[in-house]
Amino acid sequence: MxxxxxxxxxxxDDDPNLLVFLAGQLRSDGFEVHTARDGQxxxxxxxxxxxxxxxxxLLMPRLDGLSLARQVKARADLPIIVLSAIDAGDSKAxxxxxxxxxxxxxPFHYPELRARITRVLRRVGDRVPSGQLDLGGGVVxxxxxxxxxxxxxxxxxxxxESRLLYALAAHLDTVVSTETLLARGWxxxxxxxxxxxxxxxxxxxxxxxxxxxxxxxxxxVRGVGYRLNRATAG
Amino acid sequence: xxxxxxxxxxxxxxxxxxxxxxxAFSLLVLLILDQSVGDRQVDALGAEAQLAAGQLGSNLDAxxxxxxxxxxxxxxxxxDAQGRVLASSGSGTGQVPPRPPAASAAAAxxxxxxxxxxxxxxxxxxxxIGGPPALFVVALSQPAATGxxxxxxxxxxxxxxxxxxxxxxxxxxxxxxRPLSELRETLDRLQAGDLQAQVPVESDDELGRLAAxxxxxxxxxxxxNRALAVVSQAFAPLSPQAGVASFSAAAERxxxxxxxxxxxxxxxxxxxxxxxxxxxPGEAFDVEAPLAMGDQVLxxxxxxxxxxxxxxxxxxxxxxxxxxxxxxxxxNAELFDATAxxxxxxxxxxxxxxxxxxxxxTSIRAFAGQLADETGDQRLGIIVEQSERLSRLVAQLLxxxxxxxxxxKPQVDVFxxxxxxxxxxxxxxxxxxxxxxxxxxxxWLAAADRDWVEQVVWALLDNAxxxxxxxxxxxxxxxxxxxxxxxxxxxxxxxxxxxIAPEDRERAFERFTRLTPGTTEGSGLxxxxxxxxxxAMGGRLWLAEVEGPGAAFTFSLPxxxxxEP
Numbered sequence: 001m002x003x004x005x006x007x008x009x010x011x012x013d014d015d016p017n018l019l020v021f022l023a024g025q026l027r028s029d030g031f032e033v034h035t036a037r038d039g040q041x042x043x044x045x046x047x048x049x050x051x052x053x054x055x056x057x058l059l060m061p062r063l064d065g066l067s068l069a070r071q072v073k074a075r076a077d078l079p080i081i082v083l084s085a086i087d088a089g090d091s092k093a094x095x096x097x098x099x100x101x102x103x104x105x106x107p108f109h110y111p112e113l114r115a116r117i118t119r120v121l122r123r124v125g126d127r128v129p130s131g132q133l134d135l136g137g138g139v140v141x142x143x144x145x146x147x148x149x150x151x152x153x154x155x156x157x158x159x160x161e162s163r164l165l166y167a168l169a170a171h172l173d174t175v176v177s178t179e180t181l182l183a184r185g186w187x188x189x190x191x192x193x194x195x196x197x198x199x200x201x202x203x204x205x206x207x208x209x210x211x212x213x214x215x216x217x218x219x220x221v222r223g224v225g226y227r228l229n230r231a232t233a234g
Numbered sequence: 235x236x237x238x239x240x241x242x243x244x245x246x247x248x249x250x251x252x253x254x255x256x257x258a259f260s261l262l263v264l265l266i267l268d269q270s271v272g273d274r275q276v277d278a279l280g281a282e283a284q285l286a287a288g289q290l291g292s293n294l295d296a297x298x299x300x301x302x303x304x305x306x307x308x309x310x311x312x313x314d315a316q317g318r319v320l321a322s323s324g325s326g327t328g329q330v331p332p333r334p335p336a337a338s339a340a341a342a343x344x345x346x347x348x349x350x351x352x353x354x355x356x357x358x359x360x361x362x363i364g365g366p367p368a369l370f371v372v373a374l375s376q377p378a379a380t381g382x383x384x385x386x387x388x389x390x391x392x393x394x395x396x397x398x399x400x401x402x403x404x405x406x407x408x409x410x411x412r413p414l415s416e417l418r419e420t421l422d423r424l425q426a427g428d429l430q431a432q433v434p435v436e437s438d439d440e441l442g443r444l445a446a447x448x449x450x451x452x453x454x455x456x457x458x459n460r461a462l463a464v465v466s467q468a469f470a471p472l473s474p475q476a477g478v479a480s481f482s483a484a485a486e487r488x489x490x491x492x493x494x495x496x497x498x499x500x501x502x503x504x505x506x507x508x509x510x511x512x513x514x515p516g517e518a519f520d521v522e523a524p525l526a527m528g529d530q531v532l533x534x535x536x537x538x539x540x541x542x543x544x545x546x547x548x549x550x551x552x553x554x555x556x557x558x559x560x561x562x563x564x565x566n567a568e569l570f571d572a573t574a575x576x577x578x579x580x581x582x583x584x585x586x587x588x589x590x591x592x593x594x595x596t597s598i599r600a601f602a603g604q605l606a607d608e609t610g611d612q613r614l615g616i617i618v619e620q621s622e623r624l625s626r627l628v629a630q631l632l633x634x635x636x637x638x639x640x641x642x643k644p645q646v647d648v649f650x651x652x653x654x655x656x657x658x659x660x661x662x663x664x665x666x667x668x669x670x671x672x673x674x675x676x677x678w679l680a681a682a683d684r685d686w687v688e689q690v691v692w693a694l695l696d697n698a699x700x701x702x703x704x705x706x707x708x709x710x711x712x713x714x715x716x717x718x719x720x721x722x723x724x725x726x727x728x729x730x731x732x733x734i735a736p737e738d739r740e741r742a743f744e745r746f747t748r749l750t751p752g753t754t755e756g757s758g759l760x761x762x763x764x765x766x767x768x769x770a771m772g773g774r775l776w777l778a779e780v781e782g783p784g785a786a787f788t789f790s791l792p793x794x795x796x797x798e799p
Binding site for chain 1: 585586588592594595600601603622647648649653657679681684794796
């Protein structure tokens, strides 16, 4: 799906020092990197060529990260990672969740950013319906907005939960291995353990299954992984 | 002195009205009866005396007296012309009649009789025998017949009449009083708040009109009460963030409902007309009240009433109250907007500060880290650590404002606590103390926001290092069942420093508190922010009891058992 050759990243930040540092690190990891100092410059660069991934700072002069992300998403489904000095829980960050694939709070360790880039790029291969996915039996996935609708009641999903459901929904009715899920959910975490997947699946079942002990949607395939099913009629 | 109750007075009045004529009438009857009985007795006695006188010869002895006494049933006495008693049958009363008056002797001569009453209650008829002038006088005596025999039935009739009068007056009094006591009971209920209480209107007299006007009063009161309830509840479902427009709409709705306006409008920033609109009979008319706050007038509320509707002083007062309420609500909404705007400005400012501090720190740390990797120079490691510390302090400041605003939302993930504690310890890069980690929570994952827990653990470890006097820092992890039966992961961080005095135990969690006087190290925010974060994740953070020297902080978090896949 990607163009042959190295993955292209457009890096947008108003701090020249960070631009220099990150560009250096990313290039040494084999990415093709272009940089921009603000949102306007980023839009001009995007007119020339579309990158595979966009890394943008949230607070920038002239055109801030959120507006830039919205404009980009309006034109193409380009994966975006936001770098920001504000963290989750902030109203701005919440607005961001709808347009960005991921975000990382400043200051960050470069390896952490590297892991998130890998994870987001891996997910680019997954495609789920951009709208809502009706699983039947009154359960609807709305992954774009990181939520479930159970009998029209909204149930919020955590970022990890929505990443796992995204991976499962992209392979509906097919088994997804525990290792794949671990990589989708926790690739930026040190020494991830399969137990994270087990426990998170159990927590997810509490959110979407009528009877978490007799799951209909999230089925365990012993020794392999998990499968997301539609509810069978009746 | 209290006056008698209305009922008693009414009863007495009626009784008096009945009793006085009855008494008077009875007396009159008694007198007349007395008179006629006396007259009849006199006539009869006189006739008998004449008859006896005619039949008697000169043999006037005791046996003749007894014989006549047996015939007439009276006492019989014979006198001679000088008034001496010749013979007497005894009068039955034992009394002997007095000697006949001179006149009777003269009269007796003409064949008549003379009547006399004695002070002893005797009626005596004298008749002359022979003559005239009479040679002898016969006297028939009898007790006066003024009749105790007649008095008794009369008294009985009188008593019965009085009793009847009393009973009738009581009954009549009650029927007169009943509507009044009903009215009183209804008024009592009205006073107690039962506005549905109605007095039955049974007649078209004064009492009936009183009942009807009371009912109208109750209906008016009930209507005004309903209006008052509507007015006082007008803004109940709204909070200040609803905005000025919602409050105006709510006021218009309430006014329409409470006063029956056919049209109603709220105008802000425009005081009411100086002269109240004229009311033309038969036409709809407008009423209006200012939106007043003290001396300030924020606008007016104006309603149109149908021509049939009355508009009194009380209605106007109620509308004025609605105006005052609306003015308060509008002012609150405006203040809320201004405050929200200020809060957003403050957040914008803090975001800017954070961005402007974190951005250079990110570069400093990145380059220092890169150089440290390349050269292995320990001093570059210190730059990395210190820039990280500075970043955390800046982040703490931002977190404080979010805890204040209650806008913290954890991004819950699952993770092993032991690994997180080790990583936090490493990021402190403190080589002089030892970490003693007792991980009793293998097989359990914490379910919380990983970044936040890292901040909390970092703050507690930093604290333990700062105040632990260089001794080892102990961290103990343990799953503990809580009261509800759910398992919580308890993390206890203990140092071996001087500890915290009992009186400082709660103060330790207050913002900008440093328990060691004169210390300026640290932000004074660490523990306060840590507690805010833990509580936002559904846990608790407290100062634990320890044996021996040192302080121990424990926090609890939701936990998940790893179990089978």
